[in-house]
Amino acid sequence: MKHTLFSRLLRDRGGNFGIMTAAMLPVLLGVAGVAIDVTNAMQEKNRLQALADAATLAAASAMADTGEMTEAEAETMATNYFLGPELENQKNKGASDAENADTRKALEEAMQVTATTTASSNTAASYEVRMKLNYDLPLNGLTGVLGFKTIKIAVESYAQSGREGNALSMYLALDESGSMKDYTSTVNPAQPTKQESYPCGWKTCYRTVPNYLTKMASLKAAAAAMFAELDKADPNKELIRVGGDSYTHETKTEQKIQWGTTDIAAYVKKLPEPPSGGTDASGAMTNALNALKKANATEKTAHDGKGNTNFDRYIVLMTDGEMTGNSSSWNSTIDKKVRALCDQAKTDGLTDAEKADGISEEEKARGIKIYAIAFMAPQKGKELLNYCASGEDYYYEPTNMTQLVQSFGEIARKAAKTGTRLTN
Structure with missing residues (x-):
């Protein structure tokens, strides 16, 4: 009798789907989270790229317009031009002042801005502003199931202004x-x-x-x-x-x-x-x-x-x-x-x-x-x-x-x- 019951138990497949679902659920949730985060990351990268382009272009234009802006002033201008809209965006999402301060610090640490002035013998000065950003974007909880907490976003922008050499x-x-x-x-x-x-x-x-x-x-x-x-x-x-x-x-x-x-x-x-x-x-x-x-x-x-x-x-x-x-x-x-x-x-x-x-x-x-x-x-x-x-x-x-x-x-x-x- 015991032998018969044990054999029937081994042949029973009634609970396999539930067991497999329970085992695969974290993986399925993680995959769904990855899909969402990849889409968000691409949108965020495009947005940050647009901000960086606007910032470098504004600073390079200002250097050419005034002709007297120092490289340090141009770097500060580009940084503020980038951070202003980004922090305003975070504030509109409900970020507190403390959270915005943390975001600003993280972005400043992830950002590299350089401005240079060069001149040649037969043209006016040329002004260049370059911005690089390697930012760790937090991922949602679903992706965290797979052990990933952040995804790195890399942005680079370069703007140059100056005379074209017209006689x-x-x-x-x-x-x-x-x-x-x-x-x-x-x-x-x-x-x-x-x-x-x-x-x-x-x-x-x-x-x-x-x-x-x-x-x-x-x-x-x-x-x-x-x-x-x-x-x-x-x-x-x-x-x-x-x-x-x-x-x-x-x-x-x-x-x-x-x-x-x-x-x-x-x-x-x-x-x-x-x-x-x-x-x-x-x-x-x-x-x-x-x-x-x-x-x-x-x-x-x-x-x-x-x-x-x-x-x-x-x-x-x-x-x-x-x-x-x-x-x-x-x-x-x-x-x-x-x-x-x-x-x-x-x-x-x-x-x-x-x-x-x-x-x-x-x-x-x-x-x-x-x-x-x-x-x-x-x-x-x-x-x-x-x-x-x-x-x-x-x-x-x-x-x-x-x-x-x-x-x-x-x-x-x-x-x-x-x-x-x-x-x-």
């Missing part, structure tokens, strides 16, 4: 007519107020009023910003040549194109305050065209001497008014003359056949490119400068000093082809 010759045609003595809406930060006299009965009284900057003072500040950008792009004065001429209804003595910005900066500083006279840009534009045109070998010879086999040619035409000549009324003859000079500049170097067939964008790029700035100008002035500009990206219409300074600075960066690029 150029630039000529400024600047308005110094009487309307340039008018005030802008910008208060002089160095002396925000001034005393103004006014009659009060039998005596003269004085009151304090805002001290607004004139258009001429604004132009000088904007030109200084441009020259600073050009100097930053070409510290060794081997790539960029600048000259210029100012005008009223008469064309003033020009500043010949020279290497760097020293001579033209001194020229602009000496523009008269208060200015006077009417407006006729045709003489200054003629001088600009003659200085830069292909038939004049001066610029090519100068650039060849520095090893610049190719260089771009730019005219910066600025006015705050319309073409009036020595009067207060718009002069259509002068306006047409300036337009014709702009056409000649933009097509300089093209053959007659190319001009007759219509000018393509590629052919336009071979001519002299014109940046046009209509500073607080009336409609006729805007229409003229919009016509002269070499495209939408070459036309500016600032209405105050801040915008004027930004315009001149942006023109310098565009012409010098200063840019920021990201490499991972």
